[in-house]
Amino acid sequence: MIKKELCQIVSQAEIAEHIFKLTLQGELVREMNEPGQFVHLKVSDYAEPLLRRPISISDINKDENQFTMIYRAEGRGTALLSERKPGDFVDVLGPLGNAFPIEAASTGETALLVGGGIGVPPLYELSKRLVKRGVKVIHVLGFQSENVVFYDEDFTKLGETYVATVDGSYGTKGFVTNIIEDRKLTFDVLYSCGPTPMLKALENNYKDKKVYLSLEERMGCGIGACFACVCHTADDPSGHTYKKVCSDGPVFKAGEVLL
Amino acid sequence: MKSLQISLPGLELKNPIMPASGCFGFGREFSQLFDLSLLGAIMIKATTFEPRFGNPTPRVAETTAGMLNAIGLQNPGLEKVMNEELPWLDQFDVPIIANVAGSQEEDYIAVAKDISKAPNVHALELNISCPNVKTGGIAFGTIPEVAKILTKKVKEVSEVPVYVKLSPNVTNIVEMARAVEDGGADGLTMINTLVGMRIDLKTGKPILANKTGGLSGPAIKPIAIRMIHEVSQHVSLPIIGMGGVQSAEDVIEYYYAGASAVAVGTANFVDPFVCPTIIEELPELVRSLGFEHISECTGRSWKNG
Numbered sequence: 001m002i003k004k005e006l007c008q009i010v011s012q013a014e015i016a017e018h019i020f021k022l023t024l025q026g027e028l029v030r031e032m033n034e035p036g037q038f039v040h041l042k043v044s045d046y047a048e049p050l051l052r053r054p055i056s057i058s059d060i061n062k063d064e065n066q067f068t069m070i071y072r073a074e075g076r077g078t079a080l081l082s083e084r085k086p087g088d089f090v091d092v093l094g095p096l097g098n099a100f101p102i103e104a105a106s107t108g109e110t111a112l113l114v115g116g117g118i119g120v121p122p123l124y125e126l127s128k129r130l131v132k133r134g135v136k137v138i139h140v141l142g143f144q145s146e147n148v149v150f151y152d153e154d155f156t157k158l159g160e161t162y163v164a165t166v167d168g169s170y171g172t173k174g175f176v177t178n179i180i181e182d183r184k185l186t187f188d189v190l191y192s193c194g195p196t197p198m199l200k201a202l203e204n205n206y207k208d209k210k211v212y213l214s215l216e217e218r219m220g221c222g223i224g225a226c227f228a229c230v231c232h233t234a235d236d237p238s239g240h241t242y243k244k245v246c247s248d249g250p251v252f253k254a255g256e257v258l259l
Numbered sequence: 260m261k262s263l264q265i266s267l268p269g270l271e272l273k274n275p276i277m278p279a280s281g282c283f284g285f286g287r288e289f290s291q292l293f294d295l296s297l298l299g300a301i302m303i304k305a306t307t308f309e310p311r312f313g314n315p316t317p318r319v320a321e322t323t324a325g326m327l328n329a330i331g332l333q334n335p336g337l338e339k340v341m342n343e344e345l346p347w348l349d350q351f352d353v354p355i356i357a358n359v360a361g362s363q364e365e366d367y368i369a370v371a372k373d374i375s376k377a378p379n380v381h382a383l384e385l386n387i388s389c390p391n392v393k394t395g396g397i398a399f400g401t402i403p404e405v406a407k408i409l410t411k412k413v414k415e416v417s418e419v420p421v422y423v424k425l426s427p428n429v430t431n432i433v434e435m436a437r438a439v440e441d442g443g444a445d446g447l448t449m450i451n452t453l454v455g456m457r458i459d460l461k462t463g464k465p466i467l468a469n470k471t472g473g474l475s476g477p478a479i480k481p482i483a484i485r486m487i488h489e490v491s492q493h494v495s496l497p498i499i500g501m502g503g504v505q506s507a508e509d510v511i512e513y514y515y516a517g518a519s520a521v522a523v524g525t526a527n528f529v530d531p532f533v534c535p536t537i538i539e540e541l542p543e544l545v546r547s548l549g550f551e552h553i554s555e556c557t558g559r560s561w562k563n564g
């Protein structure tokens with residue numbers, strides 16, 4: 001069930017350059033049952049900035065009715081959000097969208113989780129759930145440079161973790177795809193979230209595997225009503241069949257939609 | 260609430276608040292959030308004869324107190340709307356206003372003829388003003404004579420009253436309103452979005468794939484208010500006003516300008532519960548302003564007394 005609630009800020013901290021970790025508390029956490037969903041946040045109480053901001057849920061704590069997001073303060077909306085203090089309230093709509101299917105990986109199998117930059121956060125809750133299920137997890141995380149790397153230690157606690165930075169200032173120099181190839185990582189299921197070129201490369205490289213990708217698109221409503229976030233389906237690339245990233249996604253099986 | 264009940268051509272409404280076309284889909288998503296029967300009416304997404312995919316993404320861009328959209332009239336086409344969407348909406352006690360769009364005259368006529376037969380469609384909203392379709396659309400909405408002829412032809416085939424949705428992208432809105440009144444329109448809805456553009460500072464290129472899009476939200480409210488103020492004094496058709504409505508106070512401002520009902524668009528994205536909230540708050544506001552019925556507010560800005 002989608003709920004709208006004023007959730008209270010439990011904590012907010014800058015964990016890397018312009019990267020914030022925000023934990024909120026509210027009843028709607030009861031509705032959060034799957035990894036990979038997102039919430040739509042109103043970052044001001046006024047008409048400016050007007051629209052909500054879609055941010056992935058990266059950690060769910062049912063016992064305390066809390067959930068955590070990790071976001072990059074980039075434009076005006078996220079910059080405003082980063083100024084909010086513990087005790088303040090944030091208007092949250094969610095949970096929204098469809099999750100990564102954890103049942104795609106069976107106990108004893110290996111899942112490869114590949115994240116790029118601000119696409120890394122939703123993989124954290126996913127990884128926790130996979131580990132609980134008895135799935136072996138391998139993480140490959142890509143960032144621009146050392147100053148924006150986050151959560152590599154948290155992921156290491158859950159399983160093997162490799163980090164790539166574009167400038168080589170941390171981990172391996174290059175892209176996530178270089179690590180997967182160079183280390184000859186093998187897996188049964190691949191889950192990924194990050195920039196589209198990265199998702200495209202993974203889709204092309206692992207056509208014979210089970211691959212799930214989480215997409216980003218500019219949104220209006222976030223619930224499937226405004227047709228802002230549509231993409232073509234792969235089997236009808238120029239026709240009128242479509243999927244909405246907000247309500248049919250953001251997670252799609254590779255090959256389902258046109259990237 | 261007695262103080263909110265209104266009657267307009269084809270429409271007996273329990274209250275004058277309705278979601279605007281394109282901002283509420285066909286109601287399915289919002290039905291998960293609240294009971295659609297609470298609404299005065301629903302203006303469904305534009306329906307064209309053939310299914311349309313619409314424009315490439317990005318289709319939306321935020322602006323100061325507003326947003327640009329270039330959805331491009333994506334919709335499943337007349338047949339699906341008739342066979343799936345409208346029958347589904349029939350479970351709710353709410354009249355439907357069907358937004359009719361096309362790129363040529365024949366399309367409008369074909370859609371109007373069929374869709375006006377659906378039992379829960381109580382009125383048509385003739386969308387001659389969408390800025391996001393390449394052919395036609397906007398031309399129908401900017402040349403008075405063309406709009407008049409189209410209105411007449413649609414009136415001839417429609418089984419329900421026809422409201423014409425005016426474009427603000429004209430030099431003389433009164434002239435357009437008079438033309439569609441002459442064409443036999445039963446009412447007006449106004450305003451559609453204003454054509455605008457945003458450019459990305461990093462790339463130096465327009466943010467929207469379509470380059471231009473329609474501006475909506477609080478930023479356009481003063482323009483809509485001014486246009487309704489003008490038009491309502493020159494034509495005798497009832498006006499359903501829209502543009503940036505977010506609150507019960509905004510609704511009253513539209514009434515004062517000259518509207519007889521009000522639609523809420525972009526605000527549904529900001530707060531999906533905005534329509535039921537406004538409906539709940541209106542009676543008390545109407546009473547506190549000293550009115551027994553909301554209709555008493557219509558045109559107060561220019562009426563004597």
Ligand SMILES: Cc1cc2nc3c(=O)[nH]c(=O)nc-3n(C[C@H](O)[C@H](O)[C@H](O)COP(=O)(O)OP(=O)(O)OC[C@H]3O[C@@H](n4cnc5c(N)ncnc54)[C@H](O)[C@@H]3O)c2cc1C
Pocket residue numbers: 038051052053054055056057069070071072073074075076077078079118121122215216217218219250320321
């Ligand atoms: C499903 C989904 C999940 C996301 N999860 C995360 C996350 O966990 N952490 C994180 O840091 N970011 C995430 N993003 C991206 C995040 O939504 C944008 O960074 C954010 O909206 C930018 O807002 P702003 O005010 O900083 O920028 P502005 O430039 O001021 O934003 C202007 C408008 O453009 C939209 N916009 C700008 N960039 C993006 C983008 N990349 N994707 C979608 N809309 C955008 C904004 O929502 C807003 O409507 C996610 C996006 C989607 C679609």
Ligand SMILES: Cc1cc2nc3c(=O)[nH]c(=O)nc-3n(C[C@H](O)[C@H](O)[C@H](O)COP(=O)(O)O)c2cc1C
Pocket residue numbers: 220226279280281282304305328330332358386389424450451452474475476477479501502503504522523524525526
């Ligand atoms: C995303 C979006 C889609 C729209 N689609 C339509 C449409 O299909 N037909 C139409 O007549 N108007 C459409 N409109 C215009 C609205 O119905 C309304 O006239 C306009 O947005 C002004 O109201 P607002 O400021 O409350 O949004 C659309 C507006 C938006 C924001």
Ligand code: FES
Pocket residue numbers: 218219220221222223224225226227228229230244245246247
């Ligand atoms: S954001 Fe409105 S349909 Fe997806």
